[in-house]
Amino acid sequence: MPAPPFDAATATTVTTTDGRSLVSFGGCNYHGLAHHPRVVHAAQDALARFGLSASASRETTGNARPHELLELETAGFLGSESALLVPDGYTANVAAAQAAARTHGVAILDERSHASLHDAAAAAGLHTLVYRHGDTDQASTMAAQHVEHGVVMMVDGVFAADGRIARLRELLAALPEDALLIVDDCHGFLTLGPDGRGTASHLGLHDPRIALTTTLAKGLGCAGGIVAGQHCFIERARRATAYVCTTPTPPALAEAAREALRVMRDEPWRLESLRDNASRLRAHAVRLGLAVCPDPTPIITFTLGTRDDMEHAQAALTAAGFRVPLIDYPGGPAPVYFRLMVSSEHTQDQIDSLAAALAGAISRPIRAAS
Ligand SMILES: Cc1ncc(COP(=O)(O)O)c(C=O)c1O
Structure with missing residues (x-):
């Protein structure tokens, strides 16, 4: 209902x-940014220039300047090498999983990882294993057993449904050098860490194995999704059908999200x-x-x-x-x-x-x- x-x-x-x-x-x-006068004004102003919809994939005719600027600015804010803008947070997880599936075969998820992460792993064709909520020992055992297949862990930074902070340090400790940790930080972005840079930052983790996803609909109060991480990972995400075959965030909302980031800096x-x-x-x-x-x-x-x-x-x-x-x-x-x-x-x-x-x-x- x-x-x-x-x-x-x-x-x-x-x-x-x-x-x-x-x-x-x-x-x-x-942060109430969905209603912040500066953010709303940025959207209205950009609506007059761009209309409502980009109306096509960014890889065909739908790539507007605000999309690229937002990627650069979000990557800069998060301290990531690169970022990719997709229509929403759900799609960000699918794009990240599709990128991971080019190099890795097994996804290991917390049972309370957001449903979009579970869907993303399945959509990307990753063999999926699920561990008990917060049980990093079980996650480590699974990682050790499947190390030769290429392991990607997929977890919420802050669990959407119970507000718990994931034990990312322990998960990273369980992962080999060539593994990946996809952190869906929809609820850590702009709530945790210095300047709101998110869960990994809150925990003092700067590890090249981490790829971040987030929605722009929550902390920033706009709409859209971001995948952020190492340049080579983002280039793989750029070939994901979840990115290539979808219409991006409307340019006006990308402009609003850029303004929302500035509001967070100014306030x-x-x-x-x-x-x-x-x-x-x-x-x-x-x-x-x-x-x-x-x-x-x-x-x-x-x-x-x-x-x-x-x-x-x-x-x-x-x-x-x-x-x-x-x-x-x-x-x-x-x-x-x-x-x-x-x-x-x-x-x-x-x-x-x-x-x-x-x-x-x-x-x-x-x-x-x-
Ligand atoms: C943890 C988490 N991941 C992904 C999503 C999906 O984001 P979006 O609504 O932008 O698709 C949500 C919420 O909606 C969420 O809470």
Whole structure:
């Protein structure tokens, strides 16, 4: 079932179809950049020049200057040799897997790696092995057993569905020199690391075996996908059908994403605020007895008793003026669970009010998410 539709949104609120304004703790607009005046203006300005769609593959007639500039600027920001822009984050994973499959044969994935990584490995024809969530020992054993087939590990930097930070250092330690580690950093990009450069940077890892993928729809609030890494890997991604046979991000959104990167550079308070807000909401959750992942990310997931209990709590939170998503999404801690997201734009008052409403909504026994 899709979530209830909304009629309008700001960085922290949604207007429901019956005209109510709810403070939203859902989605992944981590810095509210989808609504930032500079970003919106950049898109509007570029729309007037480029229209809505590039209308064809970048390899035929759809390659606009903003696409190439965005690649250069994103690679520079991430400290990568090279970057490739594709239509979205899902496609970035498929392009990365297709690039990997030219030189490697076996994909090793965490069971909670994002569904797009699992799909990407299958689409690229990689033989796939899956290890228990976070079990880097099992991942190492698998890598050792398949070393002669060429191993590529594929994992979320920050797990989309539980907010946990992947143990990339341990995964790298298990990999031989010629292996690859594809890190889907959709939720680490612009949330973790110095300047928001992501999970590997947060962990102090600069390893040529790492290739990064990310969406531009979350931290940057735009749309598109990026594969970043060593020049030779990106050149292989450039031959992937996921790149060659798709229409890219609209040029106007590429321009918006470039502006969003500049906003992040000009407004460094955003990262600080995001981290303060995440720690404030997490502290509230812990005080309420919710079993949440302690990692310092803006994603907080938990369950409460039965599905009925959770639906009841969600209705109470909606009545109190909050959108708190109860989701059924692959890779989560339970078949259905609460997934809260806090952004750099939320006020302390909004967070404290949510915690008060949550305390009121929790009226039945709590079962911990694992
Ligand atoms: C971890 C992760 N990878 C990939 C994607 C896909 O990105 P996009 O929506 O840009 O296709 C998402 C979310 O949508 C995600 O959370």
